[in-house]
Amino acid sequence: MNIKLLTGISVALAMASCASTPTSNPALDNARNLVRSAEADPHVAMYAALDLEAAKKELQVAETAAIHHDEAAIAQPAYLAAQTARLAQLKATAKADDARVAAGQTERDKIQLNARTREVDSATREADSAKMARDQEVQKSANLQAELDALKAKPTDRGLVLTLGDVLFDSGRAELNPGASRNLDQLVQFLTDHPARRVEIDGYTDSVGTESFNLNLSQRRADAVRYALITRGIDSSRIVSQGYGKDFAVATNSDSGGRQLNRRVEVVIGGENGAAVAARGRD
């Protein structure tokens, strides 16, 4: 270490003795500074290496002239070195900016693509869920239709009306036949599937017999059906029953076939909103 240092000093002394006055030229100092700062700029090495090389060569010419005390020969290469160093830095800065923008362009494209993809995805999801909802709606109404078909219910002003024939009852009696069960099971299933719907059970008779007997019979038959539904698990609050006697005949009472049609129990099914079925006004 000491030996190296001593050698360095002796060389410096030798040079100093050769160069009687150390060169201090403002143009050369300026060129050195500019070349040095260009060298220190990593962008210059990356984007303007050739210009930096040219600047260093000019500086070397100026340094050589300085060593030879050729003051007149320093100015031109020093000026060229300084300006070329500036040129290198300007070019490098511009190219670095260009490169940054070019690289960012890729990122920008990616962000825009992502945004578009998200938009498409969300539109697709919305369309999918809308379709699913539509499908469910269609399925639901198909199911309902199938159930109503099974019950043989008919749409009327008061709601869907399911007619249970008098075959459920023995003549003059209000107890349900054992064979009525299967008919009622379908209705129970429907009411279980649609827990919001209410029903009104309406009883009717033919015109044979007194008014009060028929009213009483029709009411008891309607009550019997209501009770049968309740015992099968349907909430009693959902069911009302009403006897209408011989009123609202659906066929003639002048022959046995018509009278059989008039002896009936109708189940009026209310809407999905759970509204009560309106009672029938007497004509």
Next chain:
Amino acid sequence: MDRIFSRLGKTALAIAAISVGTAAYAGNPLADEKIAVAKASVERAEQSGAPQAAPVELATARDKLARAEKANAAHEVKPAALLAEQADIDAQVAEATAQQQRAKKAAIEFDMSMQALRQESLRSSPPAQ
């Protein structure tokens, strides 16, 4: 100037010595070439936005080029060549200054558009589920 001659080499010196008698009638070919190069650089700078971006550098380059042409016409070869060299590098610096300002402006505009885009993207992205 020494450097200029060193580039030419000893052969060129010999030829120059022979042709001294005949060369006096016109501008020195070396100076002519340097002036032509400088002229091209000045024109390029003029067309690349340097008049707005680097008017001082460009004016300096033009002035030096004019003086180089004048010196060359007066058979002052050495000053003509030196001035042409300086005019050339000055014009290049002027052009590069304009280019650098353009790049910087574009980069700033790009940064702003990216920032806007990122904010837009953050706003429109769905909440994490």
